[in-house]
Amino acid sequence: MVEATPVNDRENMLTRVRAALRVPAPAPARRNAEQGAAGASAVVGPTARRQAPGSESMRRWLPKAGGTFEERLDLFRAKAAQFKADFHLLDTPAELNSRIAALREAEGWKRIASHRGELTTAACRAAGLPVLHTDSVYDVNELEACDAGITECDALIAQTGSVLVTGRSAGGRALSVLPPHHVVIAKREQLLPDLPAAFELLKQKYAPEYPSFISFITGPSRTGDIERILVLGVHGPKKLTILCV
């Protein structure tokens, strides 16, 4: 077993940090103009009290999210399209079956992977294929050979078109990234307005025992490393489908 570094190294570094901080540095200057008062540009001064920005102030700065469910839905739809994710709002539970069956036929799925949950179980039943479950220890080579990974999620975020997953809500770390197609089944009430709301949800739901893995997924895996040309499906999924029931 490799032990963590001895207490000395830790104390040495912390001592250096404390010694370095003995001389205070001026806080970033504030300009009135940057607080929203038009025109004025007087520096308020380094001693002005600084409070951690809360969700409410962040909501005044970050991209707008929309107040009603319909507005958020429209925004999520637009953002998902911008990031090349397929989003479908399903009218009836039966539509889930037909959507999954259509994907299976279109892509010739032979084997899928999923985790146990109310929505995923229904989706797997609709697929009618052998299912690798990742709820407990599984063979990663088998997961690699699956055509799709079907998961639930913690939330959908309208502001960014993202899906929030955790190790607990979405079958671990690999299920949503290893198979070439990630299918997310979400409920309408999981649609949140924005990122601040997503972090509030994480706190309420999990603090202090957070899952060891929390991820905001925004569209399928992508790269721009070759001449900044967008190519989808580098190491992660080539396709991301979000079905909202």
Add this chain to the structure above:
Amino acid sequence: MTAPARQFLDQARLMAGDLPRRQRIQEAVGKHRTARANSQSGFQDWPAARQAAAETKWEAINHLDRYLEEFVRRLEARGVKVHWAGTGAQAQDIIVGIAREKKARRLIKSKSMTSEEIHLNDALERAGFEVVESDLGEFIVQLRHEPPYHIVMPAMHLTRGDIGELFARKLGTRPTDVPEELVKIARRVMRGEYLAADIGITGANFAIAETGMISITENEGNARLTAALPKVMISLLGIEKILPRLEDLALFLPMLATAGTGQPLSCYNTMYGGPRQPGEPDGPEEFHVVLLDNGRTELLADAEQREALQCIRCGACLYACPVFRSIGGHTYATTYSGPIGSVITPHMRGLQDWKHLSAASSLCGACAETCPVKIDLHHHLLRNRRNGAKEKPDVLEQLAYRLFAFLVNRPGWYRWSKKIARAVQPAHGVVKGTPLDPAQAWTRTRELPPVARQTFKEWWRRRR
């Protein structure tokens, strides 16, 4: 002139003359500028968000001891092994030690500039381990045995043709210049590597003190696979990555994406708070976090320049810098290039050897303007210049300023000096810019304005 300065000048001259390469860089910069403007315009109030980001990072850096302790306490409570590395060599030893202990053979890495900083791959390869970079851009420059060109876009200097030819030579694939095909090749090669790797190494974009998590921002999914499949995960991060609270990410994730790549949000923003926990089906059995100092506490001790530690490594100042755009990333010969690299490298690797980078600037301030955490970059370049001159004065320069001060303080002498200068200036034209010229460094590429034929005083006297 120091060896790094000489090399910098030679390389800069070469690169500035390579017009096709500059054309490619300009195109990449142009695309970034459009995307960023687009993404930034989505914010309701970017200046206020920027102010809040600067204040949040200021808070973290100026109470670093407290937040580091909190961060580490939370990590350890969840079974993470935390290591404190004072120097790059210590960090290398720690990571090589873990690899030996685990009897690892192959390691897979996701993108980490901090690992570039400590030359981790070299150390691991010397110790007999095989290391593969999984980020596409890093994989490409690793095949070329090159350091990354840009901290966010490692292969921005290469064309798809270059990359196709490289893959054909190194991987034996059919030559192609279709980006989709090239990505497919990399995906295929890398899948085998993920499954075979014993250890995954990552960097981190943020370290959340409140909840004891690291946050990794990426687009490709390679970091997610690196953190999901191997049995051991090691994350190497500089101590300046700290953010106080989890919800700070609601601000920093979209700002990092906007400034860094011009995306509203990167594809994967993932927080890791430990090894596989009870009740979780996968993830590493062991999670090591290596905290790196490597000169950061020295920069921290300089209250005047401390804010340079607020940098979130988005790379926006590189794109904005006219000098970077002309001479490119490799010319700097540093891990961190562009304006931020010029500011921090002297602190990490010695002021006298690296102060020349601070002179390679037009001081236009485009860097400071684009910085999402409001680091006053171009003024720090001036401070580096001042500190460099104070520490080791240039005798000739000092003499020149003394002479100037002597003359302008004595009106009689000053009047005569102008008459003499007027008479002598044509003679200077003979030696101007040649090695015989004492001011050659300056006059070689610049024109001195001619001394006026008549001074204001002379004109005034005659007018009356």
